[in-house]
Amino acid sequence: MPEIYETKECVTADNEKAAEETRKQLRDKKVFFVNLMASPGAGKTTLLKRTIEALKDTYRIGVMEADVDSMVDAAEIEKMGVRVIQLHSGGLCHMDADMTRRGLEKLQPDGLDLVFLENIGNLVCPAEFDVGAQMKVMILSVPEGHDKPLKYPLMFQVSDVVLVNKIDTLPVFDFDKEAFERNVRTRNEKAPIIYLSAGKGENITEWTSCLQEKIEQWRKNA
Amino acid sequence: MPEIYETKECVTADNEKAAEETRKQLRDKKVFFVNLMASPGAGKTTLLKRTIEALKDTYRIGVMEADVDSMVDAAEIEKMGVRVIQLHSGGLCHMDADMTRRGLEKLQPDGLDLVFLENIGNLVCPAEFDVGAQMKVMILSVPEGHDKPLKYPLMFQVSDVVLVNKIDTLPVFDFDKEAFERNVRTRNEKAPIIYLSAGKGENITEWTSCLQEKIEQWRKNA
Numbered sequence: 001m002p003e004i005y006e007t008k009e010c011v012t013a014d015n016e017k018a019a020e021e022t023r024k025q026l027r028d029k030k031v032f033f034v035n036l037m038a039s040p041g042a043g044k045t046t047l048l049k050r051t052i053e054a055l056k057d058t059y060r061i062g063v064m065e066a067d068v069d070s071m072v073d074a075a076e077i078e079k080m081g082v083r084v085i086q087l088h089s090g091g092l093c094h095m096d097a098d099m100t101r102r103g104l105e106k107l108q109p110d111g112l113d114l115v116f117l118e119n120i121g122n123l124v125c126p127a128e129f130d131v132g133a134q135m136k137v138m139i140l141s142v143p144e145g146h147d148k149p150l151k152y153p154l155m156f157q158v159s160d161v162v163l164v165n166k167i168d169t170l171p172v173f174d175f176d177k178e179a180f181e182r183n184v185r186t187r188n189e190k191a192p193i194i195y196l197s198a199g200k201g202e203n204i205t206e207w208t209s210c211l212q213e214k215i216e217q218w219r220k221n222a
Numbered sequence: 223m224p225e226i227y228e229t230k231e232c233v234t235a236d237n238e239k240a241a242e243e244t245r246k247q248l249r250d251k252k253v254f255f256v257n258l259m260a261s262p263g264a265g266k267t268t269l270l271k272r273t274i275e276a277l278k279d280t281y282r283i284g285v286m287e288a289d290v291d292s293m294v295d296a297a298e299i300e301k302m303g304v305r306v307i308q309l310h311s312g313g314l315c316h317m318d319a320d321m322t323r324r325g326l327e328k329l330q331p332d333g334l335d336l337v338f339l340e341n342i343g344n345l346v347c348p349a350e351f352d353v354g355a356q357m358k359v360m361i362l363s364v365p366e367g368h369d370k371p372l373k374y375p376l377m378f379q380v381s382d383v384v385l386v387n388k389i390d391t392l393p394v395f396d397f398d399k400e401a402f403e404r405n406v407r408t409r410n411e412k413a414p415i416i417y418l419s420a421g422k423g424e425n426i427t428e429w430t431s432c433l434q435e436k437i438e439q440w441r442k443n444a
Contacts, residue, residue: 040261040345040374041366068346070372091376093315093346121373122344123262124290124315143365143388144263150292151343152262154313166365172391 015129018097022104022132027222031109032215033117035133037155040121042141043165045073047198047207048116052080054208059113059215064103066095066120073118083107094125097132114215123148127155135214141166142173146180149187157187160214161194163207168197237351240319244326244354249444253331254437255339257355259377262343264363265387267295268420269429270338274302276430281335281437286325288317288342295340305329316347319354336437345370349377357436363388364395368402371409379409382436383416385429390419 026033038044045065052061062083065074074086087103089095095103100117109115117133119126138159140148143166149156156162162184181193192210196203248255260266267287274283284305287296296308309325311317317325322339331337339355341348360381362370365388371378378384384406403415414432418425 039263039343039366040370041363067373069375072369072372091346091350093344120346121261122315122346124313124342124344125347128313141263141365143363143391144261147294148262150294151289153291169365169391169394172394 015097018101019130019132022097022101023134026104026109026115026132026134029110030219030222031112031115032135032218033109033115033133034135034137034211035117035119035126035131036137036139037119037123037126037159038121038139038165039123039141039144042121042139042144043198044118044121044139045076047139047163047165047196048077048118049080050198050201050204051116051208051211052077052082054204055114055212056080056082058212060111062107062109062112062115064100064107064115064117066099066103066118068092068120083112089120093120093122094129095119095131096129100131123152123155127152127158134218135160135211137161137163137211139163139165142169142175145173146176146183149180149183153187156184156191159188159191161207161210162188162191164193164195165198167195167202168200237319240323241352241354244319244323245356248326248331248337248354248356251332252441252444253334253337254357254440255331255337255355256433257339257341257348257353257358258361259341259345259348259358259381260343260361260387261345261363261366264343264361264366265420266340266343266361267298269361269385269387269418270299270340271302272420272423272426273338273430273433274299274304276426277336277434278302278304280434282333284329284331284334284337286322286329286337286339288321288325288340290314290342305334311342315342315344316351317341317353318351322353345374345377349374349380356440357382357433359383359385359433361385361387364391364397367395368398368405371402371405375409378406378413381410381413383429383432384410384413386415386417387420389417389424390422 066087071086077084288309293308
């Protein structure tokens with residue numbers, strides 16, 4: 001067996017406190033906040049567009065598009081007629097609670113029911129930083145492979161829902177659903193695993209119903 | 223147009239000095255060092271295996287597998303009969319020069335001709351951290367999409383070679399090669415762009431010849 005060396009601990013600082021404050025403020029405003037995380041190209045923006053299509057008559061929706069540098073995604077989302085701002089991380093690989101709080105101040109969530117943060121495309125650091133969301137959603141796309149829960153364990157561990165996107169490409173990739181689910185369950189016993197294709201519009205309702213259920217449940221308890 | 227807010231600068235510290243020292247030490251030892259970067263699931267390990275297959279009779283090869291937590295990849299590579307160690311970043315999203323230097327001390331590159339670092343799966347932070355390699359190689363896989371140079375500009379800017387992997391899946395994805403090349407060229411005027419499929423073994427020689435040429439050129443100047 002090859003030897004293993006531990007190199008460094010990631011510093012999350014006192015991010016938790018700021019995240020908890022955001023969560024409380026949004027609870028007072030009755031705004032449900034979703035942190036959407038995935039690798040580059042896993043389909044975050046496309047899924048977001050499908051979700052907005054499905055829910056925009058039910059909820060007033062706002063979106064914060066976090067990106068290292070471009071504003072490709074925000075322009076796409078704006079066409080859907082929802083409130084959207086672009087956040088630039090200036091090279092940083094994730095959004096933290098403080099950056100998110102400042103984004104929310106600009107977005108002005110008052111009067112909204114549902115806010116999405118499309119996080120930076122990255123399966124590592126975003127998992128470590130609570131941004132104050134009520135729900136963490138991750139997307140893994142079929143081409144990335146069923147072994148990813150072993151390699152990016154924290155992301156799978158912290159997510160409340162695991163979406164598997166691009167299922168229309170299952171015939172061309174060696175993606176073992178059973179192995180994937182087994183791998184997820186080593187880290188996360190209860191997150192629903194939902195298979196869909198945002199690009200082709202397949203099985204979107206299973207996801208939006210799950211989201212809607214979470215929102216309504218939270219509203220009852222808020 | 224949506225509004226844009228700049229949130230934070232990434233801190234690269236004085237990583238450069240440590241990287242330069244590593245580069246010099248490896249030059250003295252005549253070891254060519256390649257930093258291989260890509261998103262999760264883009265095909266780094268599979269490409270590495272193909273590369274080892276093609277070049278192991280020409281060069282004595284060593285591999286450092288950096289991973290957040292698992293050792294799936296190192297075990298795979300070890301089967302190829304090359305010297306390999308696993309580095310764990312302890313949650314960190316990239317390798318920096320200091321972590322790499324410590325990894326090299328464990329690998330003991332003396333007597334090797336060619337060392338690969340398989341960096342953490344991430345298109346953001348690894349681009350910011352020079353680890354002391356002579357050559358930076360990035361892989362983008364077709365399913366990730368042709369817009370990625372706009373969204374992860376630094377990675378495309380710093381890479382000496384851009385590999386486009388999984389070309390066997392071009393028929394099922396909306397990947398526009400011309401748009402991709404145009405997007406790359408806005409950030410990087412000269413890096414060769416090589417299309418291949420590591421999984422299917424397509425066009426591997428174009429890449430390994432390019433690598434071999436770089437190594438021989440470097441040896442002449444070293």
